[in-house]
Amino acid sequence: xxxxxxxxxxxxxxxxxxxxxxxxxxxxxxxxxxxxxxxxxxxxxxxxxxxxxxxxxxxxxxxxxxxxxxxxxxxxxxxxxxxxxxxxxxxxxxxxxxxxxxxxxxxxxxxxxxxxxxxxxxxxxxxxxxxxxxxxxxxxxxxxxxxxxxxxxxxxxxxxxxxxxxxxxxxxxxxxxxxxxxxxxxxxxxxxxxxxxx
Amino acid sequence: xxxxxxxxxxxxxxxxxxxxxxxxxxxxxxxxxxxxxxxxxxxxxxxxxxxxxxxxxxxxxxxxxxxxxxxxxxxxxxxxxxxxxxxxxxxxxxxxxxxxxxxxxxxxxxxxxxxxxxxxxxxxxxxxxxxxxxxxxxxxxxxxxxxxxxxxxxxxxxxxxxxxxxxxxxxxxxxxxxxxxxxxxxxxxxxxxxxxxxxxxxxxxxxxxxxxxxxxxxxxxxxxxxxxxxxxxxxxxxxxxxxxxxxxxxxxxxxxxxxxxxxxxxxxxxxxxxxxxxxxxxxxxxxxxxxxxxxxxxxxxxxxxxxxxxxxxxxxxxxxxxxxxxxxxxxxxxxxxxxxxxxxxxxxxxxxxxxxxxxxxxxxxxxxxxxxxxxxxxxxxxx
Numbered sequence: 001x002x003x004x005x006x007x008x009x010x011x012x013x014x015x016x017x018x019x020x021x022x023x024x025x026x027x028x029x030x031x032x033x034x035x036x037x038x039x040x041x042x043x044x045x046x047x048x049x050x051x052x053x054x055x056x057x058x059x060x061x062x063x064x065x066x067x068x069x070x071x072x073x074x075x076x077x078x079x080x081x082x083x084x085x086x087x088x089x090x091x092x093x094x095x096x097x098x099x100x101x102x103x104x105x106x107x108x109x110x111x112x113x114x115x116x117x118x119x120x121x122x123x124x125x126x127x128x129x130x131x132x133x134x135x136x137x138x139x140x141x142x143x144x145x146x147x148x149x150x151x152x153x154x155x156x157x158x159x160x161x162x163x164x165x166x167x168x169x170x171x172x173x174x175x176x177x178x179x180x181x182x183x184x185x186x187x188x189x190x191x192x193x194x195x196x197x198x
Numbered sequence: 199x200x201x202x203x204x205x206x207x208x209x210x211x212x213x214x215x216x217x218x219x220x221x222x223x224x225x226x227x228x229x230x231x232x233x234x235x236x237x238x239x240x241x242x243x244x245x246x247x248x249x250x251x252x253x254x255x256x257x258x259x260x261x262x263x264x265x266x267x268x269x270x271x272x273x274x275x276x277x278x279x280x281x282x283x284x285x286x287x288x289x290x291x292x293x294x295x296x297x298x299x300x301x302x303x304x305x306x307x308x309x310x311x312x313x314x315x316x317x318x319x320x321x322x323x324x325x326x327x328x329x330x331x332x333x334x335x336x337x338x339x340x341x342x343x344x345x346x347x348x349x350x351x352x353x354x355x356x357x358x359x360x361x362x363x364x365x366x367x368x369x370x371x372x373x374x375x376x377x378x379x380x381x382x383x384x385x386x387x388x389x390x391x392x393x394x395x396x397x398x399x400x401x402x403x404x405x406x407x408x409x410x411x412x413x414x415x416x417x418x419x420x421x422x423x424x425x426x427x428x429x430x431x432x433x434x435x436x437x438x439x440x441x442x443x444x445x446x447x448x449x450x451x452x453x454x455x456x457x458x459x460x461x462x463x464x465x466x467x468x469x470x471x472x473x474x475x476x477x478x479x480x481x482x483x484x485x486x487x488x489x490x491x492x493x494x495x496x497x498x499x500x501x502x503x504x505x506x507x508x509x510x511x512x513x514x515x516x517x518x519x520x521x522x523x524x525x526x527x528x529x530x531x532x533x534x535x536x537x538x539x540x541x542x543x544x545x546x547x548x549x550x551x552x553x554x555x556x557x558x559x560x561x562x563x564x565x566x567x568x569x570x571x572x573x574x575x576x577x578x579x580x581x
Contacts, residue, residue: 022290185345
């Protein structure tokens with residue numbers, strides 16, 4: 001056995017399953033925890049279990065929540081005529097930070113990717129279509145700017161347009177605060193394609 | 199551009215190598231297996247962020263090491279100094295490139311900034327192998343002159359894999375609704391149209407460069423080659439006419455995919471698109487791949503590379519770095535001399551060889567042109 005303790009080895013293996021954590025980091029984390037107070041470690045372990053026990057999907061927008069429907073879906077202050085479709089709960093957090101978007105969200109749970117076995121039936125598409133009931137006027141498709149996000153955008157556009165709602169997508173291009181001079185050519189080309197008339 | 203120095207740490211058999219290059223010809227001499235090609239491979243990482251062989255990052259990591267680093271000092275033709283750092287760690291596996299200390303979010307954004315042209319024995323396949331080799335040649339050249347092309351090509355490859363998966367899954371699991379494949383078809387045609395449009399324009403321009411380059415390395419003594427005229431022709435992987443825009447090409451490709459839908463479902467693979475492009479190489483109208491002599495193969499390959507160099511230099515307004523790996527053992531001395539003459543007129547080059555006989559007596563070794571010897575992964579200036 002490489003390590004003198006099976007408990008240590010087990011935790012290292014668990015940690016190294018985490019995204020971005022290699023074996024060395026896992027080892028460092030495990031040994032760090034060993035040096036901490038027992039109650040601190042218990043608090044951390046509880047927080048992890050709570051995550052799984054308390055969080056469930058919102059029955060309206062499919063975002064993660066403790067209360068169903070979630071705080072955004074049940075808020076009286078939100079504009080119910082605009083729906084922003086995102087891939088993951090992370091994306092909702094990012095958009096909420098802007099404090100600019102006052103509409104509702106819909107979390108698809110990923111994007112189309114046949115290579116990973118993800119087809120339309122594996123995303124919350126039916127749930128989205130059910131929400132287009134006359135109240136919603138515009139749907140913003142805010143997928144990630146990669147080929148999977150693009151295919152998902154095309155797929156959803158084809159489904160949503162016949163339902164009589166306005167469909168838009170996020171712009172792709174130059175980041176705010178970036179100099180044109182330093183933008184790479186691919187980004188500039190995309191920005192040119194996505195230019196808007198004034 | 200001029201590569202003034204490069205430092206290799208744990209790269210292949212180079213545990214710690216520092217080489218200061220001259221601005222003209224740099225001859226890297228040594229027996230086989232000492233690390234000559236590895237040095238060129240390191241330089242290719244600086245320009246292309248990867249090896250010019252099909253080697254993976256893990257393959258080039260020195261045995262037993264946790265990471266390799268490369269540190270290059272480059273001066274642009276305008277005289278601006280740049281530093282390029284490449285770092286690869288094994289665990290967790292990851293590669294990063296920093297330009298002037300600034301880590302690049304996208305590796306692809308580095309490609310083309312420090313242009314390189316490489317000729318190694320594997321490149322013989324460009325003239326003698328199948329169409330995939332010629333597409334690769336075109337991709338490496340175009341990627342270095344147009345970042346948008348590289349971006350399109352990478353996205354196209356990804357969409358193609360996704361789409362092929364739907365088709366091959368369909369073979370096993372039975373028919374799928376057309377709505378499942380349509381988004382990928384639309385996406386593929388968009389990228390495919392842009393790629394085909396650029397490739398066709400490239401081949402049209404590039405023909406003249408190849409003809410000029412071919413002429414400049416001919417005639418060789420004893421070869422009756424005066425009347426030889428090489429040419430290139432682009433054959434698109436879907437039926438096209440004289441479309442004048444990328445959008446027009448996209449419409450053509452979408453139509454081709456639509457007309458082959460049933461056949462695609464039966465065979466489980468995408469049947470139209472630039473992944474099926476061909477570039478026909480001919481000499482006096484005769485197909486090079488199947489009918490050219492050994493000598494013609496070698497001459498036209500060298501011509502393609504000289505043409506690539508001149509095309510990139512004009513397009514980027516920057517002289518590429520020329521890397522010649524072991525070309526003298528592949529070419530006879532007459533052709534090798536011609537390359538040297540052209541090389542001397544071109545700018546900086548790094549040339550590996552087993553000894554300096556092939557360079558003949560005419561090169562003045564000194565500050566402008568330098569010789570190095572490599573032994574067991576240690577490189578030093580030759581006496």
